[in-house]
Amino acid sequence: MIRRPPTIVCYICGREYGTKSISIHEPQCLKKWHNENNLLPKELRRPEPKKPEVRTITAKGFYDLDALNEAAWTSAQSQLVPCNICGRTFxxxxxxxxxxxxxxxxxK
Ligand SMILES: [Zn+2]
Ligand SMILES: [Zn+2]
Incomplete structure (x- = not known):
C-alpha cells in the first residue's frame, strides 16, 4: 500500500495542498477570491466562502481528513456559478x- 502524504482540500478553490502549504495558501487564495469577486458583475458575486468546521476526530485522535476534505470540496463547489445558457457550472x-x-x- 502506498501512503500518500496527507493533503487538505482548499475550501475556496477546491485544490489539494499539503498540510504545511495549505496554511500559506488559504489566506492568499481568499485574497485572490476577494479580488476576483470584486471584478465580477453584481449578479455573479458570491458570499464569502466559509471554512467548514469539521470536528470529527478519528479513534486515533487525528482529524478525519476525509470528512474535512469532503466538506471543503462541497464548499468549493458552491463557488461555481451555472451558465444561464447551457447550465454547466464554472x-x-x-x-x-x-x-x-x-x-x-x-x-430551427
Ligand atoms: Zn485555494
Ligand atoms: Zn454555457
Whole structure:
C-alpha cells in the first residue's frame, strides 16, 4: 500500500495542498477570491466562502481528513456559478470567458 502524504482540500478553490502549504495558501487564495469577486458583475458575486468546521476526530485522535476534505470540496463547489445558457457550472472568471463562446442552440 502506498501512503500518500496527507493533503487538505482548499475550501475556496477546491485544490489539494499539503498540510504545511495549505496554511500559506488559504489566506492568499481568499485574497485572490476577494479580488476576483470584486471584478465580477453584481449578479455573479458570491458570499464569502466559509471554512467548514469539521470536528470529527478519528479513534486515533487525528482529524478525519476525509470528512474535512469532503466538506471543503462541497464548499468549493458552491463557488461555481451555472451558465444561464447551457447550465454547466464554472468559476465566475471562467464563466465570463465561457459565455463569450457559449451560444444558445439555434432554434430551427
Ligand atoms: Zn485555494
Ligand atoms: Zn454555457
Amino acid at each position: 468559476l465566475p472568471d471562467r464563466l465570463i470567458v465561457h459565455q463569450r463562446s457559449c451560444k444558445p442552440k439555434a432554434a
